[in-house]
Amino acid sequence: LLLSAGGLLALYLLAWVMIGIGRAHVWLAEALLAPNDRDRRVGELERARADVVDDSAATLRRVERDLHDGTQARxxxxxxxxxxxxxQLADPDKADRARRLVSDALANTKDTLTELRDLVRGIRPPALDLGLVPAVQT
Structure with a gap:
């Protein structure tokens, strides 16, 4: 009878010991697997970099739109x-020279439009001219 009572008491205490071991295991896992300060800082920097890239892309789109809507339209x-x-140049006396000048101006305007379109497509953030590391730091 005494042995049975001791077994029941040991069983009760064993449950509490197991709960304590389980809690210690959870605490140890959290301590070892939780992100440390460096990991948190890296996450913050990645979010900040993504925000900067988004902002720069929005600025680039705005500049492209302004060039397209303003200069190109003019x-x-x-x-x-x-x-x-x-x-409308129908005057036979000055028609050849005027027509040649107007044709040249028209050709120059078309070339300017082509160059402007190429320029708009080729715009990139100026920080990239310094290299990737300074651009990321910027």
């Missing part, structure tokens, strides 16, 4: 005006 208007002027 150049197209000039080209259309020159094309109309070329059609």
């Amino acid at each position: 150049l197209i208007a000039v080209a259309m005006t020159l094309a109309r002027a070329e059609e």
Whole structure:
């Protein structure tokens, strides 16, 4: 009878010991597997870098849109005006020279439009000219 009572007491105490061991195991796992200060800092820097890249891409899109909507639209208007002027030059005395000048201006305007489109596609953040490491630091 005494041995049975001792077994029941040991069984009760063993449950509490197992709970304590389980809690110690959880605490140890959290301590070993939880992110440390360096990991948290790396996460913050990655988020900051993503924000900077998004901001720079938005700025690039804005510049591209402004160039497309502003300068390009004006150049197209000039080209259309020159094309109309070329059609309206009917004076036989000055027509050849004027037509040649207007044709040259029209060709220059078309070339400018092409260069402007290429420029807009090739714009990149100026920090990349310094290299990747300074760009990331910036």
